Amino acid sequence: MPSKSAAVTMDAVYTKPGYLFRRMQQIAVAIFVEECRAYDLTPVQYAALVAIRTHPGIDATRLSAVIAFDRSTLGSVIERLETKQYIERKPAREDKRVKLLHLTKKGSALLRNIVPLVDRAQARMLQPLKQADRKTLLALLTQLVDLNNEASRVPLRAEDALEHLGKAN
């Protein structure tokens, strides 16, 4: 006889990777914000600052490739970081379209101060698991994110960051 109760549970949601990834992202952001509440900085803003520190003088388009972050949204992120005076935007000499990004002293100092807090947040995210399981999860996630890179609308292009070296400031 046919099953009449296929629809009575939430398993079609709870047991699926899509739901678990959304949930884990929610949790990760909450932990990050809580640990860093002394500073007014979001996870995305943190990633942007680290990328600009790593690649001083990078432009917005290349930055978006380096942190796998949509170009449109990145505009407002940069704007907020500039308003808070953590970064500076300077027009490039050889290309009138691009604006080069640099950390300010205030931005550098913030980054130095916040790194230990971010590390604590990152540790807390995996805390509930046993040590061996943390390593396993991290390894599988790293693998999966890498293998699925092209599936996202904004694939990570870490090597793009090197291109800007020619148009140095």
Next chain:
Amino acid sequence: MPSKSAAVTMDAVYTKPGYLFRRMQQIAVAIFVEECRAYDLTPVQYAALVAIRTHPGIDATRLSAVIAFDRSTLGSVIERLETKQYIERKPAREDKRVKLLHLTKKGSALLRNIVPLVDRAQARMLQPLKQADRKTLLALLTQLVDLNNEASRVPLRAEDALEHLGKAN
């Protein structure tokens, strides 16, 4: 001697769980939307529809607990689902504040049609991993999300859904 190059790589971002969760969420949404592009439905809207099908006559506050979704945001999600005529909102008799949620015929039909597409999307997210690794990842994620439940701003309260049965319509 002190290391001078602590800051030259992006490892402070790429190897951390926070970044990997954000990235995986990005990828998961992209795959979901691509598979379901024949229907105008987002992952969150899908979860809401499944929850309403599972708990007909649930109210918005309890729905938010059942899909671990912020109450404020849920308001606009419900509004969009209502506009598309997938759900109906009826005032409750005994409590003039609450509005009870039900699937429409159109909503039920949509859900039936879209489930296979969602299943394909869910499968694609883990596709790049070997079968054994998929199971391991899913198990660890399920564990971690559960153990970290209270860390999120909107913890999952699946059992809340049962409370509305008293105020049935």
Next chain:
DNA sequence: CAATTATTGACAGCATACTTACAAAGTGGA
């Protein structure tokens, strides 16, 4: 060299995801 094409940053619009605040309505205790 001129016409086409590509790139860059900006903007508008939609959809999460959170915050605080608020009014209306319900609940409980003195």
Next chain:
DNA sequence: TCCACTTTGTAAGTATGCTGTCAATAATTG
């Protein structure tokens, strides 16, 4: 009963994360 407290939905405000479009500027190519 009256008053404090809570609950419910809603709204305003901020921040991602995506879709488009657009003008200015570069790069390419016929």
